[in-house]
Amino acid sequence: MTREERARAITTICGKCGCNDEQRARHYKLFVDENWNVHPSKRFQAWWQEHPDFKVSLEDGKGISAITAQNTMYIWQEYLEAKEIGLA
Numbered sequence: 001m002t003r004e005e006r007a008r009a010i011t012t013i014c015g016k017c018g019c020n021d022e023q024r025a026r027h028y029k030l031f032v033d034e035n036w037n038v039h040p041s042k043r044f045q046a047w048w049q050e051h052p053d054f055k056v057s058l059e060d061g062k063g064i065s066a067i068t069a070q071n072t073m074y075i076w077q078e079y080l081e082a083k084e085i086g087l088a
């Protein structure tokens with residue numbers, strides 16, 4: 001995604017999520033400048049809840065959040081591949 005595409009995307013996503021102005025400003029900066037998305041989709045969250053790494057992480061007590069998982073490159077790549085073959 002280009003910077004402009006990320007800017008448009010996060011504006012839309014924050015709108016759907018009902019973020020206030022302060023949150024929008026923070027989420028915009030994180031997504032556009034740092035490529036960190038704080039709004040994982042419901043589809044990603046559902047996929048992540050069933051992921052073996054998530055289940056293992058729960059054994060430590062708190063589990064890896066969907067936000068952290070989505071922003072972790074190898075997990076995100078795995079998700080995209082799973083989506084492509086209809087497993088997510």
Ligand SMILES: [Zn+2]
Nearest residue numbers: 014019023027
């Ligand atoms: Zn937001």
